[in-house]
Amino acid sequence: MKQKDKIDAFKASCRVYLNEKEALESYHSTNLGDRYMYEMMQDDVDFVEDVFERLEDECGTQAKLMFYLLYVKAETQQDVAKEFGLTRRQLQQTIYRWQRQVFDDGEE
Numbered sequence: 001m002k003q004k005d006k007i008d009a010f011k012a013s014c015r016v017y018l019n020e021k022e023a024l025e026s027y028h029s030t031n032l033g034d035r036y037m038y039e040m041m042q043d044d045v046d047f048v049e050d051v052f053e054r055l056e057d058e059c060g061t062q063a064k065l066m067f068y069l070l071y072v073k074a075e076t077q078q079d080v081a082k083e084f085g086l087t088r089r090q091l092q093q094t095i096y097r098w099q100r101q102v103f104d105d106g107e108e
Contacts, residue, residue, distance in 0.1 A: 006103045010051050014071035017048045048072075051102065059098045066095065 020041040027038050056064040066084065069075045081091040 003100070003103045007099050010048065010103075011071055013044050013048045014067075015074070017045060017072050020045050054102050055098065058101055063094075063098050066091070067098075070095070 024038065024041055024045060052064050052067065055067055062084070066080055069080045069083070070077065077088050077091055081088045084091070086094070
């Protein structure tokens, strides 16, 4: 999978991350639901958490928090930039750099 496709998949997974995580917890407590759907949701949640772990390891806790606010909590770039004392442009450049770093697989 190309880098752009990986980034797009990550963003899509982040949009449903909190709902899927909550559904998984509900599944554990009630033991009801479709096993295949459960496995798909678990894979999606694991993917997001793995990326967050790589982000924190390679780029720091601040990077993880910025990605969480932007892609999971869907805060605006302007709000996140302001929270971290950056301009929106600085935030974008930083996010793009971290994305390339984390999703780089040697393909160009």
